[in-house]
Amino acid sequence: MDFGLVLQTDPPGAATVGLMRRAERSGFRYGWTFDSAVLWQEPFVIHSRILAHTQRLVVGPMVTNPGTRSWEVTASTFATLNEMYGNRTVCGIGRGDSAMRVAGRKPNTLARLSEAMTVIRDLAEGREAEVDGTTLRIPWIEDSKLPVWMAAYGPKALAMAGREADGFILQLADPYLVEWMVKAVRTAAADAGRDPDEVTICVAAPAYVSEDTADGLEHAREQCRWFGGMVGNHVADLVSRYGTDSTLVPEALTSYIAAREGYDYAHHGRAGNPDTAFVPDEIVDRFCLLGPAEAHIEKLRTLRALGVDQFAVYAMHDAKEDTIDAYGSSVIPVLQKD
Template structure:
């Protein structure tokens, strides 16, 4: 299992770059960031500096969307970074939440998301894409290798992921919900004639290493509020019965609104409705042993990467603990392939 890390692009941008260097040194495989331009700084500018000051980590948004950038511009950004730094980017994409809602817009449609996945991947990888009825391509792009991973919760978005995504991003770390979501994506892939085993699965959630669970819950309760935004959309569209597991829909009954000025922030006052049980299920908290237990369970479900949301008051210690204890333990526990018979 790969271990990635997710940063917000809070100023100063040099601090994000510094933390990315620390993450690479600690053994993290991916450096992701939020992409919400009214709330945080522009990520693609920061990606270029991260890539220049590292040599191994793969970099990209968790997640971008088709609404705030023309998808051909997004593809050009990735293709350019890959040409400069040797195919070390990845595109996480979804329908859009904070980036669009802070502008007064609704998330994009499933059809728009589907088109964006195909256009971004084809153009960034040097192929011709169909865009607004026209055939377009980058004559300068060659040798690109960009994967597009789709973030999804609802039934139609999960189906789309199985049909066209290179990977699936689930933004919560509950093994039971993860099993349901992964099965849905795999079923959609098989129905579309794709190999379900070819899709990569990423679980992303806050992780905090330590003994004080009460404090850790207070620092990560915001995440249940963030997830609740997406769940509220699902409930509004499909109702509360059957579209997704009850563990996702039941807890938002006490939700009374959301202030995006506090989006993704520890201490978010609009996350008070999130109970401790949900914080514990959605996040990865406690001592090292608790992290290893939960991550091992996720890996056994087929999760290829766990991405640590690092939005709390103990970033440095969490990075160090993962580098010193968790990443090596997961690496050493990975079964080695059986040598082929002579």
Template sequence: MDIGIVLQTTPPARRVIDLAKRAEALGFSHVWTFDSHILWEEPYVIHSQILAETRNVIVGPMVTNPATRDWTVTASTYATLNEMYGNRTVCGIGRGDSAVRVTNGKPTTLATMTDAVNVIRELANGRSVDYKGSTITLPWAEKSELEVWGAGYGPKALKMIGETCDGFILQLADTQIAEWTISAVRTAAADAGRDPDDITICVAAPAYVGDDIEYMRDQVRWFGGMVGNHVADIVTRYGDETDAVPQALTDYIKGRQGYDYNQHGQAGNTHADFVPDEIVDRFCILGPPSAQLERLAELRELGVDQFSIYLQHDGKDHTLTEYGERVIPFVNETKLAKT
């Protein structure tokens, strides 16, 4: 199992870049960032600098969307980064949340997301694609390689991801919900004639290494509020008592009364009080290294290929160090030098 991190591009950008460099030195495989260009700094500029100052980590947004950027520009950005730094990018994409809602927009349809995945992936892999009545190609991108991983929660989104995307991003670490969503993605892939094992499974959630559970819960309670935005959309579409969506995902938002994007992804925000401790414990991974390893083992058994830590709390440096020294070395079986 790979271990990555997810960072906000909060200024100063130098701090984000330094965290990325430290993550690579500690054995992390991926550095993801939010993509919300009004709330924080432009991620692709920072991605370029992270790639310039590291050797191995793969970078990408968690997640971009089809609404705020022209798809051909997005594809060209990835292909350029790949040409400069050797195919070390991945595109995480969803229908859109903070980046579109802050500008009074709304998430795109799944049909639009499907089209965007196709255009971005084909162009960024040096292939031709039909776009607005023309066949277009990035003629200089023949050596570029890009995977597109889709993020979603609802049945239709999971079906689209299984049929279309190279990877699936689940933004919570609850094993029950992970099992349901992964099964739905793989079933959709098989029904579409794809090999389900070819789809990379990534779970992303806050992790905090420590012993004071109450304190850590308050530092990451914001995450349940962020996930609640997407769950509220699902409840609007499917209802909160349908067999289409597990109640383990929908029940907790009944006390939700709104969301302030000015506090998006921030510890101690004022709109996540409705999130109960149980949800924090299920959606996030809190506790000493042994607790981290136990949950990671459960996720790995479900087929998760990567766990990425949302590092939005006051224990960034401590958690990075603890993972680097006491978690990552023990996540996977150690190969013997001599047998």
């Protein structure tokens, strides 16, 4: 199992670079950042610095979208980073939540996302692609490789990830839901004539290593409760589209948002988000990894048995450095020895 670190690009940018360097020293292989131009600093500028100050770390957005940048610009950016630092990028992409909504736009359609994934990958790898009716090729690209990993929750998006994406990003770590969604992705891949094992499975969720006490666990929960609110934005979209039909979307995913009243993106992805009071402790425990290192290891072994290839740690809480160090000393080495 690989490990990644996910950060918001809050200023100063040097702090993000420093945490990514720390993660690489601790055995993490991937460095991910949010991509929401109004809320945080420009990630690709910071990606360049991360790549310059690490040796092996693969970097990318978790996640970009097809609406805030033109596709040839996105492709050229990735290809430039690959030329400079040796094919150490990955394109995490989705319909767009905060980046689109904060700018007053709706998330992209799946059809647009599908087209964008193909175009961005083709252009970034030096092939021709059609953009807005014009055939383009970036002539200076040689030997660039760009895996495209798609974030998804709903049935149509999961099927599309299985058919078209190089990897699947699931932003929650509940084993029941992971099993459900990984099965949907792999079934779609097989139905499309692909080898299901060729689709990389990445689970991303907050991890907080705490003391094995009631107070320690409660503090960890409060630091990670924001995540249930962030996921709840996507779940609300699913409920508006599919209702509560458990054959299409599991009740284990949808039921907890019944008390959700609204969401202010000013607090997006931050501990103490006042719009996430509706998220119960049970959801925090299911969606995240909390408690002593042994509890993390146990849950990670379960996820690995379900086919998860990478666990990406969201570190938006008050123990970023301690979590990175604990994973480097007590979690990653154990999983690598198994």
